[in-house]
Amino acid sequence: MDLKTYLADRAAEVDAALDAFLPKVKEKPSSIHEAMRYTVFAGGKRLRPILCLAAAEACGGDPESAMPPACAVEIMHTYSLVHDDLPCMDDDDLRRGRPTCHKVYGEGMAVLTGDALLTEAFLIIAQTPAAKRYPAAAYVAELALTGGSTRLIGGQVMDLEGEGKKLTKAQLVKIHEAKTAALLATSIRLGAMTANASDEKLEALTTFGHALGLAFQVIDDILDVTQSTEVLGKTAGKDVAVEKATYPSVLGLDKARKEAAKLTKQALDALDPFKKKGARLREIAGYLLKREY
Amino acid sequence: MDLKTYLADRAAEVDAALDAFLPKVKEKPSSIHEAMRYTVFAGGKRLRPILCLAAAEACGGDPESAMPPACAVEIMHTYSLVHDDLPCMDDDDLRRGRPTCHKVYGEGMAVLTGDALLTEAFLIIAQTPAAKRYPAAAYVAELALTGGSTRLIGGQVMDLEGEGKKLTKAQLVKIHEAKTAALLATSIRLGAMTANASDEKLEALTTFGHALGLAFQVIDDILDVTQSTEVLGKTAGKDVAVEKATYPSVLGLDKARKEAAKLTKQALDALDPFKKKGARLREIAGYLLKREY
Numbered sequence: 001m002d003l004k005t006y007l008a009d010r011a012a013e014v015d016a017a018l019d020a021f022l023p024k025v026k027e028k029p030s031s032i033h034e035a036m037r038y039t040v041f042a043g044g045k046r047l048r049p050i051l052c053l054a055a056a057e058a059c060g061g062d063p064e065s066a067m068p069p070a071c072a073v074e075i076m077h078t079y080s081l082v083h084d085d086l087p088c089m090d091d092d093d094l095r096r097g098r099p100t101c102h103k104v105y106g107e108g109m110a111v112l113t114g115d116a117l118l119t120e121a122f123l124i125i126a127q128t129p130a131a132k133r134y135p136a137a138a139y140v141a142e143l144a145l146t147g148g149s150t151r152l153i154g155g156q157v158m159d160l161e162g163e164g165k166k167l168t169k170a171q172l173v174k175i176h177e178a179k180t181a182a183l184l185a186t187s188i189r190l191g192a193m194t195a196n197a198s199d200e201k202l203e204a205l206t207t208f209g210h211a212l213g214l215a216f217q218v219i220d221d222i223l224d225v226t227q228s229t230e231v232l233g234k235t236a237g238k239d240v241a242v243e244k245a246t247y248p249s250v251l252g253l254d255k256a257r258k259e260a261a262k263l264t265k266q267a268l269d270a271l272d273p274f275k276k277k278g279a280r281l282r283e284i285a286g287y288l289l290k291r292e293y
Numbered sequence: 294m295d296l297k298t299y300l301a302d303r304a305a306e307v308d309a310a311l312d313a314f315l316p317k318v319k320e321k322p323s324s325i326h327e328a329m330r331y332t333v334f335a336g337g338k339r340l341r342p343i344l345c346l347a348a349a350e351a352c353g354g355d356p357e358s359a360m361p362p363a364c365a366v367e368i369m370h371t372y373s374l375v376h377d378d379l380p381c382m383d384d385d386d387l388r389r390g391r392p393t394c395h396k397v398y399g400e401g402m403a404v405l406t407g408d409a410l411l412t413e414a415f416l417i418i419a420q421t422p423a424a425k426r427y428p429a430a431a432y433v434a435e436l437a438l439t440g441g442s443t444r445l446i447g448g449q450v451m452d453l454e455g456e457g458k459k460l461t462k463a464q465l466v467k468i469h470e471a472k473t474a475a476l477l478a479t480s481i482r483l484g485a486m487t488a489n490a491s492d493e494k495l496e497a498l499t500t501f502g503h504a505l506g507l508a509f510q511v512i513d514d515i516l517d518v519t520q521s522t523e524v525l526g527k528t529a530g531k532d533v534a535v536e537k538a539t540y541p542s543v544l545g546l547d548k549a550r551k552e553a554a555k556l557t558k559q560a561l562d563a564l565d566p567f568k569k570k571g572a573r574l575r576e577i578a579g580y581l582l583k584r585e586y
Contacts (some may be wrong), residue, residue, distance in 0.1 A: 088400035144416035
């Protein structure tokens, strides 16, 4: 199966699973379920869940078992976007080419929608079948640690606190590790765990996910200054406007591009132990990192 | 041990456990950990965790095993207060006699503090030891369902949507079931589950928690109109000011008082099957429902 078909098929499977997991709009109160679905079905690429499923396959597992964590990480990612877009945070009106949650449903509802999605992510991940090495609670703990105050949320805190300040490269890397790379690496780890991955394999995939996540963020930063709002589907030039430190602003565009290439190589090298079984992950990484930048 | 000593001892144990579970302030980023601790250690009565521990005891279990869910429900309760108090929701400046989280740390940080607490609650509950009848994932699912879009968060949605509208008693009960009674009942259920409670016992305690939670809310509503801000430690008369439907406004003060008494009796009757083992829960219920109202 070629990559394009693989990605489309997997995204459709994830969408179907998300639809089955999320409460129906007719469940009361309808307004919150409508808002949850508005944000989840806003045309995301399903990058994190696809990586989760592909990691399960790379470790010889059944993607079916990896579907609960795949959906949970996507929902956690979505909640973080809803809250980050709030007026009291990054104050963004546009996301994935559509008005953000608070623009459509109001601020109070957007806070509650994010809360509901975050809670739902845990309801879903609690349904992951235990593997020999990984009891059911291990998936919950992994997601909670990654989503918590030292990683996903901590990254947003550091991001807010860094606005208007001159950051070093080390500080910037710390923010992106916490804000982006951690959840990406966890998406991959959770998939591997459902396939009962050995410590060595889990370690290699963690390195892969980490480098991939950082590379992805460097490229996102570059695109924010080089692309238009129409192409991005979110407000372009936003980082510069709020004086947010980014790879291009800290390193310059040229060095930022080199950094992306270096991280991409790191990610691909980490897959060496998987030999042929790593082919799909290698392909996905190549696809993600070969966006025009 | 008399009730006063019991409550003080248990609250101290819960505080010590919360202190051990929560990230230290020195962990980076410090600001979020300071804000989390500011809101958690704001002098709450630890009602939910104490009920959780007492329910474990009533079922012949070890309160030690019930400590993770006890702390998790308290942290979930605290997060919901932080978000409910936000300007875009109930807009409250005072909570437990102190400035609310967003008054001290700003709105963006208050959103993130609530998110971090909610996530932390799941990290903690994932540490609950499995009982014969209840696998570890059952505790997570119970907490996620109660905290989710049809109960805790759904209740706040209905509450926001009901402001300024004339509600029936049935609609009011629905809001309070979702917003208050569900988490109270779950606190008790989780404790009983760690003690491997039978279906019958769990059922009886669910009825108890449900009636206790509703009674508690009716009394809270009454106190909001009859007591001062100083006595309450939160803004008095707030419900009337925002035209929020309450038991006194829907039923009148007299009938609201009778409703509280009826629910109290329901709660106590549900404990009959526990005979002597239900003594402590009976005492706590009596104490909670005998506030001046």
